[in-house]
Amino acid sequence: MKKNLILTIAMVTVFxxxxxxxxxxxxxxxxGALSSNVAEKVYxxxxxxxEFYAFISGGYSGNLTVYGLxxxxxxxxxxVFSQFATSGYGYSEETKPMLNTSHGFVPWGDSHHPDxxxxxxxxxxxxxxxxxxxxxxxxxxxxxxxxTTEIIEVPNSAGNHSSSFVTENTEYVVAGTxxxxxxxxxxxxxxxxxxxxxGALSFISVAxxxxxxxxxxxxxxxxxxxxxxxxxxxxxxxWFFFTTYNTEEASTLLEVNxxxxxxxxxxxxxWKKIEEYVNNGGGKMMPAxxxxxxxxxxxxxxxxxxxxxxxxxxxxxxxxxxFFLPTPKSPHGCDVDPxxxxxxxxxxxxxxxxxxxxxxxxxxxxxxxxxxxxxxIPVLKFEDVLxxxxxxxxxGPLHTxxxxxxxxxxxxxxxxxxVKWKLGTWEVIDRKPTYYSxxxxxxxxxxxxxxxxxxxxxxxxxxxxxxxxxxxxxxxSAQLYDISGEKMELLLDFPTHGEPHYAAAMRADLIxxxxxxxxxxxxxxxxxxxxxxxxxxxxxDGNVVHIYMTTIRSHFSPDNxxxxxxxxxxxFHVTNLEQDFDVPHGFAVLGQNTSELLIMPGQxxxxxxxxxxxxxxxxxxxxxxxxxxxxxxxxIRVSAANxxxxxxxxxxxxxx
Amino acid sequence: xxxxxxxMIVAALxxxxxxxxxxxxxxxxxxxxxxxLAMNIHIDDFSDxxxxxxxxxxxxxxxxxxxxxxxxxxxxxxxxxGILITSILGLLIGWKGNYKWxxxxxxLMLILSFAGMYDFYLWEHDYGHNLDPKAIMKFTNKDxxxxxxxxxxxxxxxxxxxxxxxxxxxxxxxLGLGIASAFLAYFxxxxxxxxx
Numbered sequence: 100m101k102k103n104l105i106l107t108i109a110m111v112t113v114f115x116x117x118x119x120x121x122x123x124x125x126x127x128x129x130x131g132a133l134s135s136n137v138a139e140k141v142y143x144x145x146x147x148x149x150e151f152y153a154f155i156s157g158g159y160s161g162n163l164t165v166y167g168l169x170x171x172x173x174x175x176x177x178x179v180f181s182q183f184a185t186s187g188y189g190y191s192e193e194t195k196p197m198l199n200t201s202h203g204f205v206p207w208g209d210s211h212h213p214d215x216x217x218x219x220x221x222x223x224x225x226x227x228x229x230x231x232x233x234x235x236x237x238x239x240x241x242x243x244x245x246x247t248t249e250i251i252e253v254p255n256s257a258g259n260h261s262s263s264f265v266t267e268n269t270e271y272v273v274a275g276t277x278x279x280x281x282x283x284x285x286x287x288x289x290x291x292x293x294x295x296x297x298g299a300l301s302f303i304s305v306a307x308x309x310x311x312x313x314x315x316x317x318x319x320x321x322x323x324x325x326x327x328x329x330x331x332x333x334x335x336x337x338w339f340f341f342t343t344y345n346t347e348e349a350s351t352l353l354e355v356n357x358x359x360x361x362x363x364x365x366x367x368x369x370w371k372k373i374e375e376y377v378n379n380g381g382g383k384m385m386p387a388x389x390x391x392x393x394x395x396x397x398x399x400x401x402x403x404x405x406x407x408x409x410x411x412x413x414x415x416x417x418x419x420x421x422f423f424l425p426t427p428k429s430p431h432g433c434d435v436d437p438x439x440x441x442x443x444x445x446x447x448x449x450x451x452x453x454x455x456x457x458x459x460x461x462x463x464x465x466x467x468x469x470x471x472x473x474x475x476i477p478v479l480k481f482e483d484v485l486x487x488x489x490x491x492x493x494x495g496p497l498h499t500x501x502x503x504x505x506x507x508x509x510x511x512x513x514x515x516x517x518v519k520w521k522l523g524t525w526e527v528i529d530r531k532p533t534y535y536s537x538x539x540x541x542x543x544x545x546x547x548x549x550x551x552x553x554x555x556x557x558x559x560x561x562x563x564x565x566x567x568x569x570x571x572x573x574x575x576s577a578q579l580y581d582i583s584g585e586k587m588e589l590l591l592d593f594p595t596h597g598e599p600h601y602a603a604a605m606r607a608d609l610i611x612x613x614x615x616x617x618x619x620x621x622x623x624x625x626x627x628x629x630x631x632x633x634x635x636x637x638x639x640d641g642n643v644v645h646i647y648m649t650t651i652r653s654h655f656s657p658d659n660x661x662x663x664x665x666x667x668x669x670x671f672h673v674t675n676l677e678q679d680f681d682v683p684h685g686f687a688v689l690g691q692n693t694s695e696l697l698i699m700p701g702q703x704x705x706x707x708x709x710x711x712x713x714x715x716x717x718x719x720x721x722x723x724x725x726x727x728x729x730x731x732x733x734x735i736r737v738s739a740a741n742x743x744x745x746x747x748x749x750x751x752x753x754x755x
Numbered sequence: 756x757x758x759x760x761x762x763m764i765v766a767a768l769x770x771x772x773x774x775x776x777x778x779x780x781x782x783x784x785x786x787x788x789x790x791x792l793a794m795n796i797h798i799d800d801f802s803d804x805x806x807x808x809x810x811x812x813x814x815x816x817x818x819x820x821x822x823x824x825x826x827x828x829x830x831x832x833x834x835x836x837g838i839l840i841t842s843i844l845g846l847l848i849g850w851k852g853n854y855k856w857x858x859x860x861x862x863l864m865l866i867l868s869f870a871g872m873y874d875f876y877l878w879e880h881d882y883g884h885n886l887d888p889k890a891i892m893k894f895t896n897k898d899x900x901x902x903x904x905x906x907x908x909x910x911x912x913x914x915x916x917x918x919x920x921x922x923x924x925x926x927x928x929x930l931g932l933g934i935a936s937a938f939l940a941y942f943x944x945x946x947x948x949x950x951x
Contacts, residue, residue, distance in 0.1 A: 617807075652814055678807035679814070680790075726818065727891060 140581060141591045143170040151543045151554065152607050154213045154227055155577075158598030161208035163229055163240065168543070168554050168604060169579060171593030179238045179247045180208020180231045184694035188247075191696055192670070192705035193625075194394070196403035200234050200252050201388040209233045212262060212327075212601040215242075216269040216305070220332050220548030224609035226310050228263040228272045235259030237274050237303055239310055243615050244396065251312045252389035254409050255282045255299040255319070261328040261433075264546060265305070267336045271370065272312065274301040275341050279322035279348075282411075283385065292350040296322035299411075300341060302370055311393075316377045316410045318368060318421065321474040322348050324357070325366070327432050327498075332548050333439035335457045337371035340442050344429035346473075357429065358448060362481065364423040364473070365433055365444050367460060372420045373412055382412040397624040399703050415475035422464060423473055425481040426453050432498035432539070436507065436522055437548050441486055445496040445509065452496050452509060454525070456486035487525040492518045498601075500542040502582055503550035510537040510557060517557050517580065519587055529586045533578055535561040542582070543604040551606055554590075555582045558599040565592055575599060616680040618701030625703035627672035632656045637748045644669045644746075650684035650698065651676040652725040655718070658733030659754050662746030665713060665739060671696075674703040685721025688735065695721045710737040759944035760849050763857050766936035767845025770838050770864075772929025773798040779875075779927060780804065781906050782920040783812065794824070796875075798838060798926065799831040819904055819915075820890025821882060830874060837867060845937070854944020861937040868930065872908065879905050 143149050149167030157164055161181030165174045182189030182198065189198045189206060198205055208231035216226040227240045235256035239249040253259055253274050261275030279296040281287055287295065297319045304315040323343040331338035346363045349356030376382065387409040394401040414421040426444035430453070434443040442455040463483040470480045495513030502508070506528065509518050515536050519529040537557045544551035557580070562573040574594040581588040620630055629635045629647040635656045638645045644667050649656045655673075663669055673686045677700035687695040688708055696704040710716065720731035738744040747754045777795035782804075784791040792812050793804035801824055803809050813823045841864060848856040883905025894902035894915070906912070906919040913919075923931075 677814075679811045 137588070137590055141169040141171065141579065143167065143172075148607060148611070150607060151551070151604050152610055153541065153543075153556065153602055153604040154215070155558065155595050155599045155602040156210045156213050156229060157596055158211070158600050159209055160597030161210050161231070162597065163210060163213055163227070164596045164599075165245065166593075166595075167607075168556070169590060171577070171579060171591050173596065175245060176596060177240055177245055177247065179229055179240065180205075180210050180236065180250075182206045182694070185697065187694050187696040187704055187706070190694035190706075192707060193400040193703075196401040197247060197250055197392045197394060199392055199403035200236070200390045201254070201405065202234060205234050207233075208236065210238075210597075210600075211260065212264065213603045214264045214272070214546055215603045215605055216310070217265055217267055217547055218269070220267045220336070222544050222547050222549075222551075222605045222609075223269075224605055224613070226269075226305075227603060228265060230259045230262035230274060232259050232277070235274065235276070237263045237272055237312065239272075239305075239312060241310070241396075242610050243613050245614070246394070246396075248394045248396065249310070249312055250390075250392045251303060251314065252391070253299075253301050253303075253314070254387035254389040255280070255297075255317055255411070256301060258324075261300075261325040261341050264329055264339075266330045266339070266370075267332050267548070269305045269307075271302045271315065272305055273328060273330070273339055273370075274303060275325035275328050276300070277324050277326065279324065282319060283387075289350050292322060293348040294322070296348070296350075298323055298325050300325065300328075300339075300366075300368065302374075312391075314389075314406075314409050316373060316382055316412050318373060318412050318414050320366065320414060320421070321476070323364070326430065329433050329435045329442075329546060331435055331439050331457065332437070335435065335439035335442075337369060338457075339368045339370050340433050340435060341366040341368065342426070342430040342433040342444060344431075360428070362425040362427050363429055363446075364478070365426045365430065365442060365455065366476075367422045367424055367442075368414075369420045373417050376417045376420070377410060377412065381417065382410045384408045385411050395624075396618070397622055399618070399623065399625050419464070421476050422460070423476055423478040424455050424460065424484050425470070425478065426455070427451070432496075434499040434501075434507075436501050437503050437550055439548070441522055443499045443507065443509075445498055447495050447497055447512065449496070450491055450494075452489040452492050452499075452520075454486045454488060454522075455484045459486065460484045487523075489518075489520050489525045489527065492520060492527055493530065497537070498539045500540055500545040500555065501550050502542055502552045502555075503544075504552065506582075508540060508542065508555055508582070508587075510540045512536055512538065512560070515559075517555070517587065519582075531580060531587045531589060533557045533559055534565050534576055534592065535559055535563060538599075539601045541602040541604050543606060546603070553581070553583055554604075555580045555587070556602070556604075558595060558602065560598070562594075566594060617678055618699055620674075620676060620678055620701040623674065623701055623703060625672070625674070627670070627705065628674045628703040629656075629672070630674065631676065632750065635748075635750070637662075637746055639746050642667050646671050646748075648673045648686075649676050650674070650686070650720065650731075652682070653720075653727030653731045654750065655686075655720070655731065655733045656750040657748035658750050660733070660748045661736040661738075661754055662744045663710060663735055663737045664742060664744075665710060665737065667710065667737075669708045669710065669735075671706045671708060671718075672703060673698055673705070675700050677701070682724060683722045684724050684731070686718065687721050688718035689716045697722060710735075713737050713739055757944070757947065759854050759857065759940045759947060762936055762940035762943060763849035763852075763860075764846060766857075766933045766940055767842050767849050767860075769933030769936060770842055770930045772933075773838055773926040774835070776925035776929065777802070778924060778930070780920075780922055780924050782922075783815070784918045784920070785916050795924065798834045800827075801825075815917075816904070818891045819894065820887035820892075821904055822885065822887075824882075828878065830871075830878075834871065837871075841867065845933075849940075854941050854948065857937050857941035857944060861934060861941060864930075864934045864937065868934065876908050879908065 151168040153166040178188035235253040256276040258277030260277035279298040324345040328341040345357035427446040427449040430444040432445035493511030493514040499509040579591040675698040779796040782793040884903040
């Protein structure tokens with residue numbers, strides 16, 4: 100009997116295995132020997148390149164990770180809002196100013212929504228922007244060097260979440276607040292939230308040539324939570340759409356109190372109109388306090404400037420600029436299709452997926468068919484702006500992306516799946532499970548007029564059993580799907596780093612060609628750079644000692660230093676003289692109370708050391724730079740504060 | 756003007772291409788250099804093929820005690836003068852001289868070219884063998900002698916982890932065509948002579 104049972108189970112298992120094989124074959128429209136090999140589709144042979152870059156936010160890592168698709172291999176972690184001991188970002192003297200804010204030095208951030216710069220509605224791969232949620236900031240990463248080159252703090256904002264999406268020509272990178280707060284900030288009872296708190300939507304201009312960021316204006320909206328946003332494009336270029344929740348304006352137990360209204364809003368903002376208003380002197384400058392940090396790749400140094408005012412606009416003062424589109428219930432993602440006609444409100448607590456029509460919205464505004472107003476902002480009628488809804492597609496819709504072929508792909512957090520549906524007919528075409536509890540999804544070129552299709556990946560919040568266990572804390576999982584066919588096909592599971600909230604991806608060719616290999620030593624304008632061994636020196640100025648040091652395979656110069664005393668503040672300014680691709684040198688000294696430095700060819704970085712003990716302390720290269728890496732070391736002698744050891748240094752000979 | 760004289764004038768002008776194009780190129784390939792290191796040898800200069808190649812060749816070579824590739828060598832003054840003088844000479848005999856002079860110029864150029872190659876060989880030999888006694892890594896041949904790192908004069912050769920290639924460039928082609936044309940001028944002249 101027991102034997103029979105085992106046999107039955109075995110047969111069922113075998114049968115299941117065969118049927119599942121067949122299914123995967125069928126889903127591809129092929130069968131038998133012709134069925135495509137999934138492994139082949141994600142296999143990028145050694146030495147060959149992936150077709151796409153994917154830039155995946157690190158969430159609570161504060162950083163941005165770079166992946167290749169379809170392989171799912173991680174290439175780099177770009178430090179943005181968090182100190183990064185690996186390279187010394189946020190630890191070196193040059194990069195500390197990058198993390199300066201009006202609240203002082205903030206060593207950590209929560210990075211959310213990367214978005215790549217665009218020209219004429221197409222991804223151009225020059226810059227990638229990303230928002231910091233906790234201490235509101237927007238960063239710009241230069242995709243020539245894959246380094247963070249600018250960070251601007253966003254005043255009047257709190258929980259910088261409906262950010263950092265760019266308009267069709269990167270005129271603006273937009274940052275909306277998740278939490279409404281008193282504006283200006285002041286000491287007041289929390290219970291007086293309603294009617295008193297406000298939400299700032301910030302339009303940060305991006306200079307066309309340099310990419311320099313500047314807050315052009317902030318629209319001070321009613322005290323809702325502004326969750327996500329996307330720009331209009333094509334016909335709707337000039338508008339920006341923001342989802343809201345907590346239109347109840349609750350300040351406590353939001354999970355219940357902010358889930359009461361049948362409908363929240365999508366705020367439609369005609370930024371062109373407000374821009375014109377502002378260009379004609381509209382709005383008012385209000386006192387503010389925010390940091391603007393810029394990294395100069397010639398001095399290899401960041402500077403932080405505190406700005407003291409910002410231009411704010413009351414939406415009621417600009418008639419026809421802002422409207423509310425009722426959208427069920429607590430919508431999260433606010434996604435605009437490639438044509439610019441459809442605005443998808445992913446009502447995360449709704450049974451249906453709501454799609455608004457831009458044309459109908461304009462007609463309703465034209466006809467002044469309003470359903471009352473909220474704090475002076477006209478509310479349009481739901482039926483007047485509705486293009487259609489996808490009926491019962493799944494539970495907990497969060498985010499929709501488009502393939503440019505008339506299809507949309509929506510993630511469903513609660514039912515852990517991605518659903519493919521058709522724009523216009525609103526019919527569901529396919530659904531595939533995710534593992535597990537998917538947040539956002541990405542199609543290369545997604546937020547643009549020209550999505551690049553082929554793949555879609557879903558970023559999940561829960562990993563559980565997908566990989567070999569690593570204790571209670573795990574990296575999050577992502578799944579890659581082939582979307583070139585009618586049905587989606589799951590290709591790959593890959594772990595991501597931190598908590599990826601969102602990603603941007605694009606074809607590799609545009610970025611790959613421009614990627615810089617080294618920094619030109621000739622262009623190094625660092626005030627403490629030594630551009631050859633002959634320029635090295637040690638200079639004492641009271642208790643401060645500046646060491647102008649060089650590295651080249653395989654030595655430091657100088658590598659013997661004497662005359663340092665307890666109480667000194669020693670600056671190691673290390674210049675990497677190499678001019679060859681991928682020959683960094685590292686620097687660390689025993690007892691250093693900061694991170695190592697990792698210095699790229701042609702670059703200068705500075706580490707501060709305040710020795711606490713008398714002795715002879717070694718320093719060495721931390722990067723396996725060459726066959727003589729292990730020999731790449733030196734000594735620094737620390738004498739007592741009252742000692743008379745003269746300040747001397749050498750390389751290649753003894754200090755006499 | 757006679758056909759052979761025109762050819763001779765062309766022959767005398769062709770070597771001037773050395774002032775436009777490199778004479779020779781030495782390329783070093785290794786797995787960790789997917790873009791190989793390479794140096795062009797011009798008649799009056801060494802130059803990088805890709806930015807910083809010479810600096811990086813020097814960095815590699817210092818491990819085995821080779822000297823840095825010099826910024827300038829005396830040949831960079833002698834060779835251009837030699838080419839200018841022989842070109843002017845070639846133009847003069849192309850303008851005035853008879854075909855027997857062409858043969859003379861042809862032989863002169865052959866001798867000078869071989870002398871130049873020999874000089875280059877000597878420099879290369881010194882560069883590859885005159886090593887710093889404090890070299891970081893010392894290699895010996897199977898017979899116990901100190902291993903040299905001379906790149907080949909012409910062709911390809913394995914040197915430790917590198918594959919070194921040494922081949923003529925456009926400048927050498929111009930020189931070669933010039934010399935060959937002089938012989939052609941002589942040949943045409945001789946043929947015309949026997950006809951008359």
